Amino acid sequence: MTPSIEGTVTVKFGDDINTDYIIPAYLLQEAWDKKFFADYAFERYSPDFIKTCKANTRKDNIVVAGKNFGCGSSREQAVYAIQYNNVNAVVAESFPDIFFRNSINNSFCVVKVDSTADIKLGDRLDIDLEKLVVGIDSGSAQFQKRILMSGEERDLLVSGGRLGRVRERLRQRLLAST
Amino acid sequence: MLGRHQTIVEKIVSRAAGKDVRAGDLIDVLPIDKLYFNEVIAPPAIINFEDDFEPVFSETRSSSSQKEIVVFGPPGQGKFKLRVFDPARVCFIPDHTVPSCSVKVAQGVNLMKRFASEQGIKMYKEGDGIEHTVVTEEGFVRPGEVVVATDSHTDTVGAIGALGFGIGTTEAEYALATGEIYDFFVPETFKFDISGDFRPGVSAKDLILQILGTVKEGGCSKKVAEYSGDTIRRMGMDGRFTMCNMSVEMSARTGIINPDDVTSEFMKDTVARHPELASELSSSFESGSRFVKSDVGAEYSSVMELDADTIEPQVAQPHSPANTKPAREISDEINVVFIGSCTNARHSDLVEAARILKGRKVHRNVNLLVIPASRLVYNWAMNEGVLKIFADAGANIESSNCGPCFGKHMGVLSPGDRCLSTSNRNYKGRMGSPDAFIYLSSPATAAASAIEGKIADPRRYYAS
Numbered sequence: 155m156t157p158s159i160e161g162t163v164t165v166k167f168g169d170d171i172n173t174d175y176i177i178p179a180y181l182l183q184e185a186w187d188k189k190f191f192a193d194y195a196f197e198r199y200s201p202d203f204i205k206t207c208k209a210n211t212r213k214d215n216i217v218v219a220g221k222n223f224g225c226g227s228s229r230e231q232a233v234y235a236i237q238y239n240n241v242n243a244v245v246a247e248s249f250p251d252i253f254f255r256n257s258i259n260n261s262f263c264v265v266k267v268d269s270t271a272d273i274k275l276g277d278r279l280d281i282d283l284e285k286l287v288v289g290i291d292s293g294s295a296q297f298q299k300r301i302l303m304s305g306e307e308r309d310l311l312v313s314g315g316r317l318g319r320v321r322e323r324l325r326q327r328l329l330a331s332t
Numbered sequence: 333m334l335g336r337h338q339t340i341v342e343k344i345v346s347r348a349a350g351k352d353v354r355a356g357d358l359i360d361v362l363p364i365d366k367l368y369f370n371e372v373i374a375p376p377a378i379i380n381f382e383d384d385f386e387p388v389f390s391e392t393r394s395s396s397s398q399k400e401i402v403v404f405g406p407p408g409q410g411k412f413k414l415r416v417f418d419p420a421r422v423c424f425i426p427d428h429t430v431p432s433c434s435v436k437v438a439q440g441v442n443l444m445k446r447f448a449s450e451q452g453i454k455m456y457k458e459g460d461g462i463e464h465t466v467v468t469e470e471g472f473v474r475p476g477e478v479v480v481a482t483d484s485h486t487d488t489v490g491a492i493g494a495l496g497f498g499i500g501t502t503e504a505e506y507a508l509a510t511g512e513i514y515d516f517f518v519p520e521t522f523k524f525d526i527s528g529d530f531r532p533g534v535s536a537k538d539l540i541l542q543i544l545g546t547v548k549e550g551g552c553s554k555k556v557a558e559y560s561g562d563t564i565r566r567m568g569m570d571g572r573f574t575m576c577n578m579s580v581e582m583s584a585r586t587g588i589i590n591p592d593d594v595t596s597e598f599m600k601d602t603v604a605r606h607p608e609l610a611s612e613l614s615s616s617f618e619s620g621s622r623f624v625k626s627d628v629g630a631e632y633s634s635v636m637e638l639d640a641d642t643i644e645p646q647v648a649q650p651h652s653p654a655n656t657k658p659a660r661e662i663s664d665e666i667n668v669v670f671i672g673s674c675t676n677a678r679h680s681d682l683v684e685a686a687r688i689l690k691g692r693k694v695h696r697n698v699n700l701l702v703i704p705a706s707r708l709v710y711n712w713a714m715n716e717g718v719l720k721i722f723a724d725a726g727a728n729i730e731s732s733n734c735g736p737c738f739g740k741h742m743g744v745l746s747p748g749d750r751c752l753s754t755s756n757r758n759y760k761g762r763m764g765s766p767d768a769f770i771y772l773s774s775p776a777t778a779a780a781s782a783i784e785g786k787i788a789d790p791r792r793y794y795a796s
Contacts, residue, residue: 170549170652174759179372180740183429183437186376198761222550225583226757228484229372230500250553250583251519252484256500258515306358306515316514320506321388323361327510328392 155261155314157283161214161242163275164206171219172226173253175199177235179227191231192238204239213240216279218270220246224253230260237262243281245270245288261314267299283312337629339521340590341556344495344624348478355520355631362516364421365477367507370463371426373482375440377505378447382414385509389414417511419452425466428734429741430458459731461706462674464488464496464577469708471602471609475591476622480507485674485756486586487579491572492598493591493623495556498580519585520633521626522555526563528640533791535684536571537676537754537774539563540578541646543638545656552584555633558626559589563640569598570680577675578756581653590625593618605708645789647752648772651760659777660789665697666750669782670743670763671727671775672703672735673755681705681754681775682713686721688779688793694726695785701743702727703735727782739763745770752781 181194196203207215217236223246224232233256236244243263247270257264265281265288273279273290280289286301286308303311338346339355346353348363369377416422424444432438441458448455460466464485467473475493479486484498499513507513524543544551557579564572572589579587589595596618603610615622645659671677671685682704694700702722704710710732713719722729728743736743737755745751745764751771753763758770771787780790 172757172759174739174757174762178761179738180744182372183375183440183740184434185436186379186440198766222553222583225549226484226580226759228482228486228498228500230502233500248550248553250550251517251585252498252500255503259500259502310515315502316506317384319514320510320512321385323512324385324509325388325392328388 155263155312157312159242159263159281159283161216161279162210162212163218163273163277163279164210164215165203165217166273166275167200167217167219167223169220170222170225173224173229173232174226176224176232177229179229182229182231188234189238191235195235195239207239207241210240215239215241217241217244218246218273219244220270221248223249225250228252228256230256233257233260233262243279245273245279245281258310259315263311266302268302283308337627337631339630339632340493340558340588340624340626341495341519341521342630344476344478345518347476347624353518355518355633357518359516359518360514362478362513364480364507364511364513366421366467366473366479367504367511368423368425368463368467368472368481369444369504370428370483371430371437371441371444372428373501373504374424374444377482377501377508378443380501381505381508384505385414413450416451416453416508421511422508423454423456423467423472424448425456425460425463426458427462428738430733431731432458433741459707459733461708461732462677462734464573464674465678465705465709468492468573469602469706471599471606471613474613474616474622475595475599476616476624480504480513484580485577487584488573488577488674490576490579490586490588491569492595493589493625495588496586519554519556521558522552522584522634522636523558523560523632524636524638526559526561526638526640528563529566530563530640530643531791532794533776534643534645535774535776536567536574538643538646539638539640540575541648541653541656541772542643543636544578544582544648544654545646547582547636548654549581549652550583552579552582555584557582557584557587559587560626564589565592565594567594568680569594570678573678574675578653581756591623645774645777645791647777647787648758650758650769650771653756653758653772659773659787662787664750664771665786666752666771666781667697667699668743668745668749668751669698669700669778670703670736670751670753670755671778672701672705673737673753674705674734675756676754676775677703677705678709679712682709682718685775685779686718688776688790689725689783690721692725692783694782697785698782699743700725700727700782701730701735703730703742704732706732736763752778752787754778
């Protein structure tokens with residue numbers, strides 16, 4: 155993932171958005187293709203989500219939320235459902251571990267800030283993972299927020315998925331066993 | 333750090349990682365002991381595993397001139413096949429919507445069967461039970477192990493002193509290839525210290541709902557919930573499963589309970605059913621090397637003390653498991669009651685509900701669904717006459733699976749339905765329509781409510 159991600163805040167949610175809300179369970183077994191889930195994102199919780207994301211012709215949506223975004227079920231399809239609606243990042247006040255790990259494994263940018271109350275729909279965001287700051291431009295005002303993430307977590311996010319590393323470990327092991 | 337006091341989590345991770353770790357450490361590679369899959373995630377994980385790792389297997393094979401590394405696969409097919417890290421440490425359990433409720437589900441289950449057969453992985457049958465129940469009943473998961481599975485309620489296995497984590501499709505696919513997970517932060521522990529005795533009609537579910545109502549949905553985020561105290565020591569294994577199961581509802585990394593004589597008895601019962609496991613399970617009993625516990629003096633990031641004597645039957649109201657209230661303060665009408673799920677469908681759960689339903693009838697407006705957690709529980713309940721009590725009362729009894737908790741199968745809710753469920757999540761839309769209302773409770777409260785057609789305090793059924 156590039157260390158700098160820009161976008162427009164097009165969707166804003168409150169606290170405790172669980173993965174059932176992001177993608178209902180009845181769909182999970184109906185496709186093995188990640189993109190399938192995009193058409194059903196927030197189907198039962200926020201039916202306008204997909205329309206809103208589509209309406210942004212710049213295709214650079216950013217979702218902003220309160221605490222504990224992505225709680226509940228471990229379904230990774232929740233990440234695909236958001237990601238494949240042209241969402242560049244989720245900025246929230248916290249993420250539980252499973253959703254955070256699933257996001258990293260899909261090179262999907264999730265960043266934590268202390269408060270999202272003053273980030274508004276339509277704001278332009280510039281997420282700088284190197285400096286660990288989010289620049290917010292609301293048109294009338296510009297300000298910054300620190301990204302609350304350890305250097306280690308940031309490195310995991312920037313390095314993207316782990317597939318290359320896992321393949322290399324497997325390769326070494328297979329070679330050693332011959 | 334010789335002599336430092338460790339939590340059970342630090343001990344289990346230290347053993348697995350092969351080095352002394354403490355909460356907050358980041359570990360590059362954490363070897364796992366066990367991995368299991370349900371039919372929701374196994375099919376895409378198998379497909380991704382084949383896509384992502386086939387090139388590695390092909391390449392290493394061609395670079396080693398002599399023998400083939402390992403070949404599993406249909407006999408007579410020359411194509412090199414992939415191999416999972418260790419088939420004996422993986423199992424497949426179809427449980428969420430079985431017997432299959434759609435063509436795609438049936439296809440997925442068949443894909444699992446084929447892959448399991450090729451790889452030598454144990455594949456359970458439809459109806460054998462809910463994954464977290466099956467892996468503990470069958471002796472697959474043991475105290476002191478690092479366990480990962482493709483379901484957030486893998487925290488359930490913490491009841492026997494195992495460290496269980498729910499993981500997504502990608503981590504599971506990688507673990508299938510290497511037996512490892514990566515970039516693992518050793519979690520801090522939040523200790524819930526519970527003392528005293530439950531009043532009649534109160535059980536583990538009421539305790540965990542009370543805790544959830546206090547700490548809320550994000551209250552244990554990134555931490556492990558450890559349940560301890562004399563109440564837990566006296567609690568049977570079924571109640572412990574219920575406690576650990578709902579840890580994820582407060583966003584805990586997992587739940588865990590220090591193993592003790594109750595755990596040891598549970599493992600002995602497992603060996604009695606599976607004598608072939610006797611030697612393998614010898615380290616899983618008291619005094620065994622895997623029977624690790626938190627040290628007195630271990631460091632906790634938070635501690636909460638609770639008194640079991642003061643806990644009343646609790647109900648979580650729509651639409652959050654943390655939206656709790658004493659059952660006596662609610663009298664909302666209901667038309668569906670579900671006694672089942674990985675939270676509350678084991679032996680003592682069914683006994684508790686049957687005790688109340690015995691000789692009584694389910695309210696005419698209520699559809700009562702009873703789904704035992706496993707085939708073992710089902711057959712036991714049948715042989716002991718417990719299923720007859722439910723049937724006589726007018727319940728629908730289904731073969732073992734996750735039931736309507738998954739919102740796809742066996743009793744999906746319509747708009748306007750009001751359901752009281754013994755499961756773990758009552759999110760809007762969880763069990764079907766987003767315009768249905770879901771309440772959560774213990775099996776006793778569910779049984780009393782099924783009789784009365786409204787949410788009812790079960791304690792009146794305990795008056796002698």
